[in-house]
Amino acid sequence: xxxxxxxxxxxxxxxxxxxxxxxxxxxxxxxxxxxxxxxxxxxxxxxxxxxxxxxxxxxxxxxxxxxxxxxxxxxxxxxxxxxxxxxxxxxxxxxxxxxxxxxxxxxxxxxxxxxxxxxxxxxxxxxxxxxxxxxxxxxxxxxxxxxxxxxxxxxxxxxxxxxxxxxxxxxxxxxxxxxxxxxxxxxxxxxxxxxxxxxxxxxxxxxxxxxxxxxxxxxxxxxxxxxxxxxxxxxxxxxxxxxxxxxxxxxxxxxxxxxxxxxxxxxxxxxxxxxxxxxxxxxxxxxxxxxxxxxxxxxxxxxxxxxxxxxxxxxxxxxxxxxxxxxxxxxxxxxxxxxxxxxxxxxxxxxxxxxxxxxxxxxxxx
Amino acid sequence: xxxxxxxxxxxxxxxxxxxxxxxxxxxxxxxxxxxxxxxxxxxxxxxxxxxxxxxxxxxxxxxxxxxxxxxxxxxxxxxxxxxxxxxxxxxxxxxxxxxxxxxxxxxxxxxxxxxxxxxxxxxxxxxxxxxxxxxxxxxxxxxxxxxxxxxxxxxxxxxxxxxxxxxxxxxxxxxxxxxxxxxxxxxxxxxxxxxxxxxxxxxxxxxxxxxxxxxxxxxxxxxxxxxxxxxxxxxxxxxxxxxxxxxxxxxxxxxxxxxxxxxxxxxxxxxxxxxxxxxxxxxxxxxxxxxxxxxxxxxxxxxxxxxxxxxxxxxxxxxxxxxxxxxxxxxxxxxxxxxxxxxxxxxxxxxxxxxxxxxxxxxxxx
Numbered sequence: 131x132x133x134x135x136x137x138x139x140x141x142x143x144x145x146x147x148x149x150x151x152x153x154x155x156x157x158x159x160x161x162x163x164x165x166x167x168x169x170x171x172x173x174x175x176x177x178x179x180x181x182x183x184x185x186x187x188x189x190x191x192x193x194x195x196x197x198x199x200x201x202x203x204x205x206x207x208x209x210x211x212x213x214x215x216x217x218x219x220x221x222x223x224x225x226x227x228x229x230x231x232x233x234x235x236x237x238x239x240x241x242x243x244x245x246x247x248x249x250x251x252x253x254x255x256x257x258x259x260x261x262x263x264x265x266x267x268x269x270x271x272x273x274x275x276x277x278x279x280x281x282x283x284x285x286x287x288x289x290x291x292x293x294x295x296x297x298x299x300x301x302x303x304x305x306x307x308x309x310x311x312x313x314x315x316x317x318x319x320x321x322x323x324x325x326x327x328x329x330x331x332x333x334x335x336x337x338x339x340x341x342x343x344x345x346x347x348x349x350x351x352x353x354x355x356x357x358x359x360x361x362x363x364x365x366x367x368x369x370x371x372x373x374x375x376x377x378x379x380x381x382x383x384x385x386x387x388x389x390x391x392x393x394x395x396x397x398x399x400x401x402x403x404x405x406x407x408x409x410x411x412x413x414x415x416x417x418x419x420x421x422x423x424x425x426x427x428x429x430x431x432x433x434x435x436x437x438x439x440x441x442x443x444x445x446x447x448x449x450x451x452x453x454x455x456x457x458x459x460x461x462x463x464x465x466x467x468x469x470x471x472x473x474x475x476x477x478x479x480x481x482x483x484x485x486x487x488x489x490x491x492x493x494x495x496x
Numbered sequence: 497x498x499x500x501x502x503x504x505x506x507x508x509x510x511x512x513x514x515x516x517x518x519x520x521x522x523x524x525x526x527x528x529x530x531x532x533x534x535x536x537x538x539x540x541x542x543x544x545x546x547x548x549x550x551x552x553x554x555x556x557x558x559x560x561x562x563x564x565x566x567x568x569x570x571x572x573x574x575x576x577x578x579x580x581x582x583x584x585x586x587x588x589x590x591x592x593x594x595x596x597x598x599x600x601x602x603x604x605x606x607x608x609x610x611x612x613x614x615x616x617x618x619x620x621x622x623x624x625x626x627x628x629x630x631x632x633x634x635x636x637x638x639x640x641x642x643x644x645x646x647x648x649x650x651x652x653x654x655x656x657x658x659x660x661x662x663x664x665x666x667x668x669x670x671x672x673x674x675x676x677x678x679x680x681x682x683x684x685x686x687x688x689x690x691x692x693x694x695x696x697x698x699x700x701x702x703x704x705x706x707x708x709x710x711x712x713x714x715x716x717x718x719x720x721x722x723x724x725x726x727x728x729x730x731x732x733x734x735x736x737x738x739x740x741x742x743x744x745x746x747x748x749x750x751x752x753x754x755x756x757x758x759x760x761x762x763x764x765x766x767x768x769x770x771x772x773x774x775x776x777x778x779x780x781x782x783x784x785x786x787x788x789x790x791x792x793x794x795x796x797x798x799x800x801x802x803x804x805x806x807x808x809x810x811x812x813x814x815x816x817x818x819x820x821x822x823x824x825x826x827x828x829x830x831x832x833x834x835x836x837x838x839x840x841x842x843x844x845x846x847x848x849x850x851x852x853x854x855x856x857x858x859x860x861x862x
Contacts (some may be wrong), residue, residue, distance in 0.1 A: 296762075330829055360695075362722075491724060
């Protein structure tokens with residue numbers, strides 16, 4: 131399974147794995163795909179520095195990428211403490227009331243930490259600076275085009291830039307800004323996502339950006355039949371995320387709640403909501419997301435305030451063992467992850483099922 | 497392009513075209529697919545009788561199907577006049593107010609007709625009775641399993657039964673009821689639809705019903721790449737709808753509003769709403785659907801009351817020339833129908849692009 135993007139990035143299979151876990155990213159790269167480390171969780175650039183050094187050392191010299199969260203337009207900026215002052219009292223008391231109602235225990239002594247700051251422009255920019263001291267082959271931006279100077283900074287370092295798009299017009303504008311690769315993020319995807327489903331979105335973006343711009347299909351990809359479908363739609367590769375959250379190598383969860391919730395969830399157990407960051411993102415449907423749909427719930431705040439509001443609550447819920455009260459981005463493909471498996475096995479099955487599928491299509495063609 | 501379902505139904509290509517237009521249905525069947533006539537618009541069984549006789553005579557002896565709208569559980573029943581008494585005054589005045597606000601003219605003298613009654617169980621059952629006097633090879637039900645005695649009635653006549661499903665568990669239950677073919681109706685589809693996108697839904701249903709039950713992929717299918725994607729996902733064929741609404745043979749529109757709206761709409765110009773029938777269905781987004789999203793709008797009524805409430809309004813809007821004020825089911829694939837083309841040409845392109853796509857996938861496999 132080889133497309134042009136494999137040559138450009140020096141990878142064996144056009145399978146891109148977005149993951150916050152460096153262990154998973156490294157294993158995907160070693161298995162011939164491209165592990166792409168999500169950087170948004172790193173408030174501390176030194177921790178990112180160390181993690182990327184670890185990746186450098188543990189990918190058998192194979193390529194990897196990084197993913198940042200950087201709006202094109204610089205949003206409200208400032209230190210966490212200033213921003214927190216902008217959060218209405220009504221929202222704070224709703225979060226506290228909800229945690230109490232759901233019986234979420236406080237964090238264990240000494241385990242508190244500040245909210246995720248990676249949503250802040252200045253922090254995302256520092257992620258790029260740190261990454262470029264290492265050897266990523268790709269910087270992806272989860273919120274579309276990064277600012278043009280960041281694209282130039284990456285290009286000067288010989289690094290390609292990918293940007294997520296949920297509509298053809300956004301993809302065209304990313305390309306005009308200098309983005310090299312478009313990730314066509316369908317409605318069914320986890321995390322930030324638009325309303326057009328992959329079946330329609332992928333060929334629409336492929337047609338909009340033309341044959342010289344590689345498009346990766348994202349949203350709903352978890353088995354080799356789906357890889358084949360995405361490539362049939364014109365993608366040069368697939369961008370996967372949710373299927374790696376239950377990989378054996380994934381070790382970011384403190385409690386068992388998240389993994390249990392992911393393993394048991396069906397494709398109908400997700401919801402697209404502004405609860406996580408202030409922009410629409412697909413999450414597992416839990417008692418927490420249900421609470422935000424209730425009549426007494428306030429309207430979520432704009433980015434970056436909403437995540438600052440809920441970050442502590444997420445830490446408290448996600449460090450526990452209760453799968454009913456977690457906050458976790460996941461796509462509809464979560465219905466397909468029903469057991470913990472090593473990355474190498476998941477990769478091998480994606481590739482072999484792709485091959486079987488193409489043989490079947492060939493037979494249908496007659 | 498041949499799968500097992502082609503043998504079973506005696507068709508050349510596994511391309512199913514749902515359409516309310518007998519002209520389009522006949523042209524699809526003549527071109528080697530299966531035209532499936534939507535019966536819900538026939539209040540008068542004699543009109544359906546005549547239309548099916550016309551189909552018998554104009555399909556060059558090739559097979560065709562019919563589509564009815566029949567809930568498994570028999571809902572509130574009665575004559576239009578009894579049901580209309582159940583519609584709240586608030587809803588009636590909202591519809592009138594909205595039509596006035598949008599400047600929708602009254603119907604031309606003598607063109608009024610009663611609401612669509614095909615949603616009524618008794619009427620849908622009469623559609624089946626009439627159809628079985630003709631030579632359909634397939635009866636499809638847009639609302640899942642028909643009642644078991646209707647399935648038996650079809651089987652006794654040697655006619656296969658298909659049912660739409662938006663979730664794997666519904667598909668499994670349809671099969672348990674005796675349904676022969678499942679139409680996996682993805683989120684992106686026009687008309688009644690669920691929340692799971694085709695990329696995830698199709699293989700999930702294929703796996704749930706097993707290899708002996710043919711699955712047709714529906715939602716987002718409008719070009720040969722999408723046909724290949726759907727077959728890659730495990731479907732034995734594709735179920736298409738929206739792409740035929742702008743076929744040259746389509747002649748049901750009185751004014752130019754509907755066609756203009758379909759031709760100009762992008763993939764983002766649809767909305768999933770309960771406005772049309774009381775159950776979630778995807779429609780073109782227009783000033784009419786916007787009005788129902790406004791703060792002063794009432795909650796849509798349950799089926800069959802909602803369609804009785806709005807049927808006159810739909811007739812008034814759809815007979816006019818204003819593409820901003822129409823009410824029309826359409827899927828996200830509407831972004832791909834930008835010109836009026838004959839059925840034969842659309843069919844030929846679906847087939848040839850499928851073949852090109854498989855050749856490309858074969859090359860990627862290496």
